[in-house]
Amino acid sequence: MLDRRKLLLGSAALALSGCKVFDSATDRSSRLSALFASHEGLTRSAQRALIGDALAPEFTEADIRQGMRPNGSVDPVGTAYRRMAADGFRDYRLTVTGLVTTPLSLSLAEITRLPSRTQITRHDCVEGWSCIAKWQGVPLGTVLNLAQPKLGTRYAVFHSFDAIERSLSGEVFYYESIDLVDAFHPQTILAYAMNGAPLPVANGAPLRLRVERQLGYKMAKYVHTIELVDSLAGLGFGRGSYWADRGYEWYAGI
Amino acid sequence: MPNGPLVYRQRLMTRITHWVWAISLFVLMLTGLQIFNAFPSLHIGRESGFDYDNAILKIGAVEVGGEVRGVTRILGATFDTTGILGLSNGEARAFPAALTIPSKTSLATGRIIHFFFAWLLVITLTAWLFASALNGHLRQLLPTYADFKALPRDIADHARLRFHHRADYSVLQKLAYAGVLFVALPLMILTGLSMSPGFNTAAPWLLDLFGGRQTARTIHFLTMLALIGFFLVHMAMILLAGPLNEMRSILTGWYRTDGDDHA
Numbered sequence: 309m310l311d312r313r314k315l316l317l318g319s320a321a322l323a324l325s326g327c328k329v330f331d332s333a334t335d336r337s338s339r340l341s342a343l344f345a346s347h348e349g350l351t352r353s354a355q356r357a358l359i360g361d362a363l364a365p366e367f368t369e370a371d372i373r374q375g376m377r378p379n380g381s382v383d384p385v386g387t388a389y390r391r392m393a394a395d396g397f398r399d400y401r402l403t404v405t406g407l408v409t410t411p412l413s414l415s416l417a418e419i420t421r422l423p424s425r426t427q428i429t430r431h432d433c434v435e436g437w438s439c440i441a442k443w444q445g446v447p448l449g450t451v452l453n454l455a456q457p458k459l460g461t462r463y464a465v466f467h468s469f470d471a472i473e474r475s476l477s478g479e480v481f482y483y484e485s486i487d488l489v490d491a492f493h494p495q496t497i498l499a500y501a502m503n504g505a506p507l508p509v510a511n512g513a514p515l516r517l518r519v520e521r522q523l524g525y526k527m528a529k530y531v532h533t534i535e536l537v538d539s540l541a542g543l544g545f546g547r548g549s550y551w552a553d554r555g556y557e558w559y560a561g562i
Numbered sequence: 563m564p565n566g567p568l569v570y571r572q573r574l575m576t577r578i579t580h581w582v583w584a585i586s587l588f589v590l591m592l593t594g595l596q597i598f599n600a601f602p603s604l605h606i607g608r609e610s611g612f613d614y615d616n617a618i619l620k621i622g623a624v625e626v627g628g629e630v631r632g633v634t635r636i637l638g639a640t641f642d643t644t645g646i647l648g649l650s651n652g653e654a655r656a657f658p659a660a661l662t663i664p665s666k667t668s669l670a671t672g673r674i675i676h677f678f679f680a681w682l683l684v685i686t687l688t689a690w691l692f693a694s695a696l697n698g699h700l701r702q703l704l705p706t707y708a709d710f711k712a713l714p715r716d717i718a719d720h721a722r723l724r725f726h727h728r729a730d731y732s733v734l735q736k737l738a739y740a741g742v743l744f745v746a747l748p749l750m751i752l753t754g755l756s757m758s759p760g761f762n763t764a765a766p767w768l769l770d771l772f773g774g775r776q777t778a779r780t781i782h783f784l785t786m787l788a789l790i791g792f793f794l795v796h797m798a799m800i801l802l803a804g805p806l807n808e809m810r811s812i813l814t815g816w817y818r819t820d821g822d823d824h825a
Binding site for chain 2: 330331333334343345346347350351355358359360362363367371373374377430433435436437438439440521522523554555556561562
């Protein structure tokens with residue numbers, strides 16, 4: 309009986325030290341990491357096939373039981389942004405550039421005059437928490453149609469005001485991207501109001517993206533430029549978003 | 563010790579899938595704890611209460627008199643779990659490094675490994691289900707009317723640690739295996755999918771079935787504990803029923819049955 313116990317303890321210790329095998333997967337250039345990350349293509353294809361054009365679940369006013377929890381950057385420190393925020397974003401401009409026939413530069417007043425969509429949705433953070441809030445904004449598709457995307461456009465890239473990281477090579481501003489399937493989805497909006505009030509600074513004022521069928525990190529806050537591109541290779545480390553460049557999935561439907 | 567003839571008890575498909583699932587579930591558990599560590603609390607409802615309390619479990623680290631302690635709160639009762647939960651090896655983290663993959667804190671890595679093995683589990687489980695329906699293995703697992711009549715007897719035998727070595731599974735074995743394959747694992751997969759905003763869009767009824775995304779996350783965690791419970795009983799039964807014979811049958815398929823003298 310004692311031998312059995314030793315055997316069991318021995319194999320348990322072996323199994324636990326075996327877990328360290330997986331530690332090398334934290335190195336994103338490793339082959340092991342690439343193998344595990346291969347789930348993303350399968351996940352995206354399967355989800356896209358199942359979802360089609362369906363809308364993410366929407367909720368009622370009664371489901372809004374608390375304020376919207378802010379995450380990531382909550383108070384950008386750049387002087388240009390601070391000056392603009394102090395002035396109620398009167399000088400704010402949304403730039404739409406890249407593969408477009410008509411580059412745009414829209415003020416907040418111009419954006420809010422466009423037809424808007426209001427939706428009560430659940431925000432899911434990659435960490436695991438959820439929070440329900442009401443969002444109002446202009447459908448991204450409306451803005452992109454004004455700019456007239458050129459043939460060959462595949463992605464919309466979002467550039468933000470917030471420096472998410474200060475490295476030796478300077479500040480890294482938040483960047484994110486989605487493909488045209490999500491860009492033209494009716495619930496994909498550029499939100500300027502939250503829970504019936506102007507979007508607070510902590511939640512991405514003056515303009516943030518909502519991509520309701522994906523996780524929170526896709527929904528760039530403090531957006532100042534939308535760039536239409538045919539490839540994500542030139543952005544960051546080439547994986548299409550700040551967090552994708554740091555090991556997270558670019559397609560964040562799960 | 564059984565001394566009857568050897569019988570071919572486990573098909574190759576059953577043996578291969580058994581080990582694929584064993585490894586997958588082990589990795590899914592430890593990467594799951596890594597993911598849990600990113601938000602170490604469990605809630606009931608659609609969202610996580612920040613301005614109100616809908617948590618049934620919370621693990622954290624608090625400072626008590628200048629000293630940091632690991633604290634776990636379950637259904638309102640608070641326990642000091644320093645060294646294991648909340649604080650381990652001087653680091654504030656819900657589950658300790660020894661119980662997470664990877665051992666250091668990395669939500670991104672935990673996620674890609676978790677979803678990789680989740681796909682492996684779903685694909686092999688589906689393949690096995692179809693193969694078993696065709697080759698008759700499913701019938702070996704599902705209890706019959708005669709099995710249920712023998713249930714009190716089987717419980718009494720297990721309680722006395724009297725194990726019969728037959729080609730067929732006993733009714734308690736059938737219930738345990740069928741419970742894992744047809745209840746626990748499907749529940750694990752469906753509650754897992756209920757946490758996906760993409761899948762919520764494809765199948766919003768799943769959210770209603772489980773009572774919201776955060777409740778689904780809680781059920782996902784509790785089912786993981788139930789699977790650990792199954793694993794512990796499974797190991798105990800192997801040790802008590804004759805580990806060499808049991809291991810031979812799940813590795814080679816051949817199982818030594820009881821001889822005529824077995825009562």
